[in-house]
Structure formats: C-alpha cells, structure tokens
Amino acid sequence: MRPALAVAAVALLTLGACGTGGSGDSTDEGVTLTVTANAISGGKNAETADWTAKWVIPRFEAAQKAKGRDVRVVFQPSGVDDEQYKTKVALDLKSRAGADVIDLDGIWVGEFAQAGYVKPLAEVAGPEADSWEGWSQIPQAVQGLGAFEGKRYGLPQGTDGRVLFYNRALFRKAGLPDHWQPRSWQEILDAGAALKRAGVPVPIQIDAGTAMGEATTMQGALPLLAGAGAQIYADGKWTGASRALRDVLDFYRQVYSGGLGDPRLQQEARGRDKSFAQFAEGRIAILAEGDYFWRSVIEPEAEVAPMKDRDSVVGYALIPAQRPGAGVRGQDFVSMSGGAVRVLNPNSKNPKLAWELLSFMHSAEATRSQLAGAARITARKDVNDTVLGADPMLKFVSDEVLPLTAYRPPLAVYPQVSVALQEATAAVVAGTSVDEAAAAYQRKVESLVGGPAHVAS
Incomplete structure (x- = not known):
C-alpha cells in the first residue's frame, strides 16, 4: 500500500468489516454483482444512488434475464467524506474484496494503479473492453480522465471544462x-x-x-x-x-x-x-x-x-x-477538466459480466437517463449533442473545449x-x-x- 493510502487505512481499519468478502459471488440461484459509490438515497449524491437503484439495476437484470441469465445486482451505498470513502475502497481492494464496479474520483486512478489496486480494463475484462462502442463517442482527451500511463483503467462519467x-x-x-x-x-x-x-x-x-x-x-x-x-x-x-x-x-x-x-x-x-x-x-x-x-x-x-x-x-x-x-x-x-470514473475490481469472480454491467452504465441510454432532464456535460459526444442543444455555453464546452482539455496527474x-x-x-x-x-x-x-x-x- 502506498503511504498516502496506508496512513488513512490504518485510521479506518474498522471499516474493513463492511466489505463484501469477495465480489461477483456465484450461487445456485445465479450470479450476484455489486456496485459501490459514495452516494446514498436521501443524502450525499442522492441522484446517483437513486439512478443506480431504480434505473440501472432493474434494467440490467431484465436485459440479462432476456439472455437467459439469472443475474442479481446489489448497490452498496456510502455517504461519507471523500477521503473516508477512498480509504474504504483502498482497504477493500487491498484485501481482494470490494464491489465489482467501483466509483472513483479520476484523480485517484494513478495512485490506485501504482498500488496495484486497479488494473487496465482490458486486463480485467478481456479484449471486449477495448472494442466497446462508447470509445468512439468519448473524445481522446476525455478518455484521459480514466487513463494512466497510456492505459485505460476506467470509464469517464461526466466532466467539465x-x-x-x-x-x-x-x-x-x-x-x-x-x-x-x-x-x-x-x-x-x-x-x-x-x-x-x-x-x-x-x-x-x-x-x-x-x-x-x-x-x-x-x-x-x-x-x-x-x-x-x-x-x-x-x-x-x-x-x-x-x-x-x-x-x-x-x-x-x-x-x-x-x-x-x-x-x-x-x-x-x-x-x-x-x-x-x-x-x-x-x-x-x-x-x-x-x-x-x-x-x-x-x-x-x-x-x-x-x-x-x-x-x-x-x-x-x-x-x-x-x-x-x-x-x-x-x-x-x-x-x-476533472470528473469521476468507474473501474472494475480486478478481484471480481465474474469480470466479463462485471464489464457488461460497467459498459451498460455508460451506454448512451443510461447516460441520458442519469441526467434526468438536466443539461450537464457527459463524457459521451452523442449524448451531449442531443441534450445540450438548448444551452449554447455547455454545447460550446462539449464541442470546443473537451477535445483539447487536459487533466491533473492522478498521483498521491x-x-x-x-x-x-x-x-x-x-x-x-x-x-x-x-x-x-x-x-x-x-x-x-x-x-x-x-x-x-x-x-x-
């Protein structure tokens, strides 16, 4: 564990009991995937929590059922200080536990990568991660939000300029x-x-x-x-x-x-x-x-x-x-620019299915639904083109600023x-x-x- 993560983890060791003890559990009844974010209904980032529970989970489970798969998705909410959440996630990953799909601030990616807590998407999920249709809709500069040393570790969520x-x-x-x-x-x-x-x-x-x-x-x-x-x-x-x-x-x-x-x-x-x-x-x-x-x-x-x-x-x-x-x-x-990303847990017992869930959460349909009618800049150009038409300033950022933006180094x-x-x-x-x-x-x-x-x- 790198020093910046280790010191904070010592202070929050009791949070380790909150971990799942593993990810992507398989049972006789099917497969259970878990998603975590520093979001909780009625509290911090409530919109993200409600969207995950009420839109993502039922639709992903239904899509999997249509494929003949019995998949259950569980959302693990949190509503704490960002540094506490960061330490909890780091402790889970160090213990080879934690959720299958994890929300991270983009500025943490390099630190987690250097500590060995996260790995490139293609290394976890396989070549399908590199052939995802969404990459063509995310400007190369914006992809940098979830990248470290030239490799993609996470899918960018919204960003700014x-x-x-x-x-x-x-x-x-x-x-x-x-x-x-x-x-x-x-x-x-x-x-x-x-x-x-x-x-x-x-x-x-x-x-x-x-x-x-x-x-x-x-x-x-x-x-x-x-x-x-x-x-x-x-x-x-x-x-x-x-x-x-x-x-x-x-x-x-x-x-x-x-x-x-x-x-x-x-x-x-x-x-x-x-x-x-x-x-x-x-x-x-x-x-x-x-x-x-x-x-x-x-x-x-x-x-x-x-x-x-x-x-x-x-x-x-x-x-x-x-x-x-x-x-x-x-x-x-x-x-x-800044923003958050979602990454895959490299310890997931079902990494390819976890990738299906992650890419589903970043599809054009899911991205539009998360906006809930609001005009905000997303990572996807196809979504921005449809939702920002009424706000020329935000469309200006999407069209003119994002393709040339840069990000802070994601290091401790x-x-x-x-x-x-x-x-x-x-x-x-x-x-x-x-x-x-x-x-x-x-x-x-x-x-x-x-x-x-x-x-x-």
Missing part, C-alpha cells in the same frame, strides 16, 4: 467586441488594460494564492501552464522552475502588479465566492472559471450569484495558449505539489519576484517528490 467568462456590457464600455476570442496571453492583458482605462474596477480575475485552494490550480495555474506548453507532471517528472512555470508566474505578475486584478481577493478566506458576486454585479470583467460557474453560480435562478441577464450579458471564450501553437500538444487553446503527491504551486502564485501577487518564487517552488517540489532527479527544470 475551463474557459474565460467575460461581461459584454463592460466590454462595450471599453470598446471591446461582443464576441471576444483572445489568441494569446498578451491579448488578454491588452483587453484588461482597455477595461482599466474604461473605469472597470477589476478587469481580470485569475485565481491565485492558497486561500483559493485548488481553484487557484485548476482555474488559473494549470491552464496557463498548459498554455505555455507544459504539464505539471509529464514523462515521469514534475515541472519545477522551468521556463514555462516562470512564464505562468510572470503572467500573474503582470495582472496583479499592473493593477488589472484585485490582489485582496486572493488573500480572503471567501475570496472565490466574492469574485462570483463581483462578476454578477458587473465589477469583474474577465473571469477564468469552469462551466460550473455558468450552470450553477450565475444561473438566473441560482442561489449563489444569479444573473437574470446571464444569457445576453455573459460571453465565454477559449483560454488561449501563450501564443498560437505554444500550448501543450502544439495547441492554440487549452483547458483543464499531487495535492501537495498543488499547494506549492498556489504558494508560488501567492508570492508573486504579494510582490515577490518571479525568479525568487519559482526557486522556492522548485525547492518545495523537490522535497515532496524525492529530490531533483524527479523534477524537470
């Missing part, structure tokens, strides 16, 4: 176009300067600092790093004080030392929520955020920061690379590296030089990942 939101009314005030699409970082800075001259209080909001937490990393630092042609982890090494990292920090310097952003927001405990409110109030002109911001934060009937005129006032644009073609994989535009030490990156942005916003902040970041990362041999600079 990061874009630049902007206020068209403020843009008009500054003489900027209604339909704005910057093609470089300089064009973002130029727009910010024009907005400042027009009297806009906060021209640009790019999350920075530790108070913003992972939002700093996902909404700001990592998309910018991808735009500079790098990823936080690649080819077995973590990015240190590289040219790309220093360029990212210099962009933060230009935004905040140049008066284009409000450094106080980056230091406040509820700074991100305040940035939401200020955007809705017309005080922030450009905000880097995920599609969650559109569909949940400023949605006209939302409770967080509703904008009744959202559809006419709020524009959205792709995040440009530092300059055309300079992004990761030679891209002109970049994004970052990543959260600590993320904090180091947040600290580097905080230092620059507070006035520390780029070189000094980058050097401090390099030292911190080296201490986290085992020395300079594991850091590329």
Whole structure:
C-alpha cells in the first residue's frame, strides 16, 4: 500500500468489516454483482444512488434475464467524506474484496494503479473492453480522465471544462467586441488594460494564492501552464522552475502588479465566492472559471450569484495558449477538466459480466437517463449533442473545449505539489519576484517528490 493510502487505512481499519468478502459471488440461484459509490438515497449524491437503484439495476437484470441469465445486482451505498470513502475502497481492494464496479474520483486512478489496486480494463475484462462502442463517442482527451500511463483503467462519467467568462456590457464600455476570442496571453492583458482605462474596477480575475485552494490550480495555474506548453507532471517528472512555470508566474505578475486584478481577493478566506458576486454585479470583467460557474453560480435562478441577464450579458471564450501553437500538444487553446470514473475490481469472480454491467452504465441510454432532464456535460459526444442543444455555453464546452482539455496527474503527491504551486502564485501577487518564487517552488517540489532527479527544470 502506498503511504498516502496506508496512513488513512490504518485510521479506518474498522471499516474493513463492511466489505463484501469477495465480489461477483456465484450461487445456485445465479450470479450476484455489486456496485459501490459514495452516494446514498436521501443524502450525499442522492441522484446517483437513486439512478443506480431504480434505473440501472432493474434494467440490467431484465436485459440479462432476456439472455437467459439469472443475474442479481446489489448497490452498496456510502455517504461519507471523500477521503473516508477512498480509504474504504483502498482497504477493500487491498484485501481482494470490494464491489465489482467501483466509483472513483479520476484523480485517484494513478495512485490506485501504482498500488496495484486497479488494473487496465482490458486486463480485467478481456479484449471486449477495448472494442466497446462508447470509445468512439468519448473524445481522446476525455478518455484521459480514466487513463494512466497510456492505459485505460476506467470509464469517464461526466466532466467539465475551463474557459474565460467575460461581461459584454463592460466590454462595450471599453470598446471591446461582443464576441471576444483572445489568441494569446498578451491579448488578454491588452483587453484588461482597455477595461482599466474604461473605469472597470477589476478587469481580470485569475485565481491565485492558497486561500483559493485548488481553484487557484485548476482555474488559473494549470491552464496557463498548459498554455505555455507544459504539464505539471509529464514523462515521469514534475515541472519545477522551468521556463514555462516562470512564464505562468510572470503572467500573474503582470495582472496583479499592473493593477488589472484585485490582489485582496486572493488573500480572503471567501475570496472565490466574492469574485462570483463581483462578476454578477458587473465589477469583474474577465473571469477564468469552469462551466460550473455558468450552470450553477450565475444561473438566473441560482442561489449563489444569479444573473437574470446571464444569457445576453455573459460571453465565454477559449483560454488561449501563450501564443498560437505554444500550448501543450502544439495547441492554440487549452483547458483543464476533472470528473469521476468507474473501474472494475480486478478481484471480481465474474469480470466479463462485471464489464457488461460497467459498459451498460455508460451506454448512451443510461447516460441520458442519469441526467434526468438536466443539461450537464457527459463524457459521451452523442449524448451531449442531443441534450445540450438548448444551452449554447455547455454545447460550446462539449464541442470546443473537451477535445483539447487536459487533466491533473492522478498521483498521491499531487495535492501537495498543488499547494506549492498556489504558494508560488501567492508570492508573486504579494510582490515577490518571479525568479525568487519559482526557486522556492522548485525547492518545495523537490522535497515532496524525492529530490531533483524527479523534477524537470
């Protein structure tokens, strides 16, 4: 067991008694498959629990019965803290127990793979896992959510994407176009300067600092790093004080030392929520955020920061690379995404049948049913094409953002590296030089990942 999993497992050993003692049990009456997720009816992620119990199970059992098979599916609910759920699953898998089909956060995949708890789908289920029809409907970039070191470990569920939101009314005030699409970082800075001259209080909001937490990393630092042609982890090494990292920090310097952003927001405990409110109030002109911001934060009937005129006032644009073609994989535009996956238990007694259940849960019909009429981005393009037609912003993310997105490295030490990156942005916003902040970041990362041999600079 890797250290990050082992320490948490010791604290929750009593949960081991909750395991099934095996998976895919066969009896005289037929086969029993089990599914688990951190979801429970009436509680955490209740929609997932209800969908699994009321839609997936009866339909899958009926489909198997039509094939002459007696298959029973049991849902094992949970409703605990994510880290507790993670530890419970790790303990089950270490004990060669647990459910046949397991929900995981995509960022856990690599850690579980390195610990030997999960294996590639084709290794567990056979070649049919590679020939599944759904792969053709999931963009290659989105498949990366459930992949590690080039192998598919899980099927992606829903995902998201990061874009630049902007206020068209403020843009008009500054003489900027209604339909704005910057093609470089300089064009973002130029727009910010024009907005400042027009009297806009906060021209640009790019999350920075530790108070913003992972939002700093996902909404700001990592998309910018991808735009500079790098990823936080690649080819077995973590990015240190590289040219790309220093360029990212210099962009933060230009935004905040140049008066284009409000450094106080980056230091406040509820700074991100305040940035939401200020955007809705017309005080922030450009905000880097995920599609969650559109569909949940400023949605006209939302409770967080509703904008009744959202559809006419709020524009959205792709995040440009530092300059055309300079992004990761030679891209002109970049994004970052997150999301959950479902994996197969490599200890399943009926792995091929478990794969049938897993692939059934990710079929177009099942994916549509899980939405329950809501407009949300799924991993499947065919479903997105049919359910997002009424929401041009979400369709924009599905069509334009997902094919070029990237994901955080699914490794145990990543959260600590993320904090180091947040600290580097905080230092620059507070006035520390780029070189000094980058050097401090390099030292911190080296201490986290085992020395300079594991850091590329």
